[in-house]
Amino acid sequence: MMRLSVQENAFDFGAEANAFAAGAAGAGAIVTFTGLVRDDGGAVQGLMIEHYPGMTERAIAAMMTEAFRRFGLLDALVIHRFGRLGPADAIMMVATAAAHRADAFAAAEFLMDYLKSRAPFWKQEIGPQGAKWVAAKVQDETALKRW
Amino acid sequence: MIEVLYFSWLRERIGTNREQIHTSAATVGDLIKELAAMDEGHALAFADRTSLRVALDQELADFSAPLAGVREVAFFPPMTGG
Numbered sequence: 001m002m003r004l005s006v007q008e009n010a011f012d013f014g015a016e017a018n019a020f021a022a023g024a025a026g027a028g029a030i031v032t033f034t035g036l037v038r039d040d041g042g043a044v045q046g047l048m049i050e051h052y053p054g055m056t057e058r059a060i061a062a063m064m065t066e067a068f069r070r071f072g073l074l075d076a077l078v079i080h081r082f083g084r085l086g087p088a089d090a091i092m093m094v095a096t097a098a099a100h101r102a103d104a105f106a107a108a109e110f111l112m113d114y115l116k117s118r119a120p121f122w123k124q125e126i127g128p129q130g131a132k133w134v135a136a137k138v139q140d141e142t143a144l145k146r147w
Numbered sequence: 148m149i150e151v152l153y154f155s156w157l158r159e160r161i162g163t164n165r166e167q168i169h170t171s172a173a174t175v176g177d178l179i180k181e182l183a184a185m186d187e188g189h190a191l192a193f194a195d196r197t198s199l200r201v202a203l204d205q206e207l208a209d210f211s212a213p214l215a216g217v218r219e220v221a222f223f224p225p226m227t228g229g
Binding site: 050058080115119120121134140141 | 205
């Protein structure tokens with residue numbers, strides 16, 4: 001069982017986390033992560049996130065299936081937004097449910113590492129000088145090697 | 148006939164998010180050469196291939212991958228999700 005949503009609208013992190021916990025029958029551990037838009041001291045007024053409809057869902061579903069297999073998950077949730085976001089807005093969240101915390105934490109990190117550089121999203125930072133595409137970091141690519 | 152999609156700054160440099168291309172290119176690399184020769188925008192978009200990624204029918208692929216049977220090719224810079 002897993003749920004995946006690629007959406008333009010904001011989501012309610014608390015409500016999603018509670019609903020996920022309520023549905024994760026038999027779990028002894030739930031890990032949640034949410035990523036927010038940093039304002040970098042006022043230098044970033046917002047983000048514009050572009051994605052590849054169709055491939056995005058396929059790529060994330062494949063990562064989630066792999067996370068289930070590797071970590072024996074009982075449930076997983078990925079929500080990722082696209083479109084225009086403001087400072088401190090939640091960009092995405094991951095939730096994982098497992099019998100024990102080690103697997104739940106590891107699966108959440110695995111999903112985050114893959115979402116960073118294998119899900120077809122591209123971030124553009126909106127600042128006082130206009131819009132600028134965010135460059136991928138070398139660390140994001142090397143982070144995949146540990147899996 | 149193949150559908151070619153562009154994202155992020157490739158889309159901006161080329162000036163469109165998709166185009167239909169008649170091609171006999173055997174591989175992704177051959178197609179890149181053809182596209183880069185089309186005009187200045189395409190040439191600029193394909194100038195630095197180290198910052199280029201490709202997906203064939205929505206699966207990541209290499210530049211050496213064959214195009215036989217492929218309907219949709221997408222070009223984009225390294226992804227920045229999460």
